[in-house]
Amino acid sequence: MRVFFATPDPNRPGAVADALLARGYDWQVLAYARNEESRQVLGEAAADVVVVDLALPGAEALLRHLLYTAPQTARVLLCEEPGERVLPALLGLCHGLVAASEPVEVVAETLLAYADLARSLDRPALRAKVAALTVLPGVPRLYLAISRALEDPNVELGAIAAKIGEDPVLAGRVLQIANSALYGAGRQIASLPVAVTRLGLKAIRQLVLAAELYAPAAGLPAARAEEARRRSLLAAWLAPRLIGPGSDPDIAGTAALLAGIGELLPELDDDGVPPLPSAPPIQDEAAAYLLGLWQLPGILQQAVAWQRSPRFAGPGFGIVGAVHVATALAFDRRVDEGWLERCGMAAHLPDWRELAARMQRAA
Numbered sequence: 001m002r003v004f005f006a007t008p009d010p011n012r013p014g015a016v017a018d019a020l021l022a023r024g025y026d027w028q029v030l031a032y033a034r035n036e037e038s039r040q041v042l043g044e045a046a047a048d049v050v051v052v053d054l055a056l057p058g059a060e061a062l063l064r065h066l067l068y069t070a071p072q073t074a075r076v077l078l079c080e081e082p083g084e085r086v087l088p089a090l091l092g093l094c095h096g097l098v099a100a101s102e103p104v105e106v107v108a109e110t111l112l113a114y115a116d117l118a119r120s121l122d123r124p125a126l127r128a129k130v131a132a133l134t135v136l137p138g139v140p141r142l143y144l145a146i147s148r149a150l151e152d153p154n155v156e157l158g159a160i161a162a163k164i165g166e167d168p169v170l171a172g173r174v175l176q177i178a179n180s181a182l183y184g185a186g187r188q189i190a191s192l193p194v195a196v197t198r199l200g201l202k203a204i205r206q207l208v209l210a211a212e213l214y215a216p217a218a219g220l221p222a223a224r225a226e227e228a229r230r231r232s233l234l235a236a237w238l239a240p241r242l243i244g245p246g247s248d249p250d251i252a253g254t255a256a257l258l259a260g261i262g263e264l265l266p267e268l269d270d271d272g273v274p275p276l277p278s279a280p281p282i283q284d285e286a287a288a289y290l291l292g293l294w295q296l297p298g299i300l301q302q303a304v305a306w307q308r309s310p311r312f313a314g315p316g317f318g319i320v321g322a323v324h325v326a327t328a329l330a331f332d333r334r335v336d337e338g339w340l341e342r343c344g345m346a347a348h349l350p351d352w353r354e355l356a357a358r359m360q361r362a363a
Helices: 010-022 035-044 059-069 102-120 124-131 142-147 157-165 169-178 192-199 201-213 221-241 249-264 282-293 298-305 319-331 337-343 346-362
Strands: 001-006 029-034 049-054 074-079 096-099
Touching: 001 010, 010 029, 010 102, 029 298, 035 059, 035 221, 049 096, 049 102, 059 074, 059 249, 096 102, 102 298, 124 282, 124 298, 142 157, 157 169, 157 192, 157 201, 169 192, 169 201, 192 201, 201 221, 201 249, 221 249, 221 319, 221 346, 249 298, 249 319, 282 298, 298 319, 319 337, 319 346, 337 346
Parallel strands: 001 029, 001 049, 049 074, 074 096
Antiparallel strands: none
């Protein structure tokens, strides 16, 4: 396999190559320090993983170029510091982030995980299964519009409320969720402007996503959609409370909310194919594939694809771990306690179970 680094750092690529070799992966690791050289080399020979350093001039342009010229390639953005702010536009162009301050062993594990994800979602058989489905959730258009609006620091809250209010049914669903035990916290919210002001744009974005994504669709029983929405909202509430420092709670919550998409694909309930220990359930891969079609960030695709198979993410807990535990507790699934033990997080599981049970009682 080939890993390509677009970075001005002359030392990191070699160190990562050594870390991969120590794990038994004799990958070809190439590195170029200029955007123009990177484009030329990548145009001549494909790579399995491309790591683009945010410090490289033209990093965003290179990622955008790769999105259209090499969609099957895993794209990873290298950031200088874990807490560095990354624009949503950049998140939408890459499969995930890795901090330059991380040990090279962690970077190597990350590259292995994203290469596996890109390969699994680029299978013709998976594309054919999704294309053959007659019941599919619609694209959450208002959610995507609000996500773009969040890139504007001058966005007006009233404009967002007005946009939601253009669809009375959607507005009603948003207010219903806003007044639930998960979000309302005993405060009665009677209007969209009040909801937007009290909860903030990030919370409103999640409410809109839940209302759009889990709306009853043609061919899908309304009770099934409502149950998926209820459980997904619980998972979205739990996930940010399970992650540690350095992980984005907003990403964790959104990924957990999206993880329920597989529940909206009833035609995959009995796929007829025995599950393989080397692959996630078809529902989870199909859901992650849909997120790719909607051009949602790769880190969300990864968490959704591996929500029941966190071992594919390696030994770190992170976003995938939080989504795994949150969705398992919300959907009454098995928690991979052996994997949690290897992550050093198993001791927290009793408290997490109690937290989920307490919120289910309140809801």
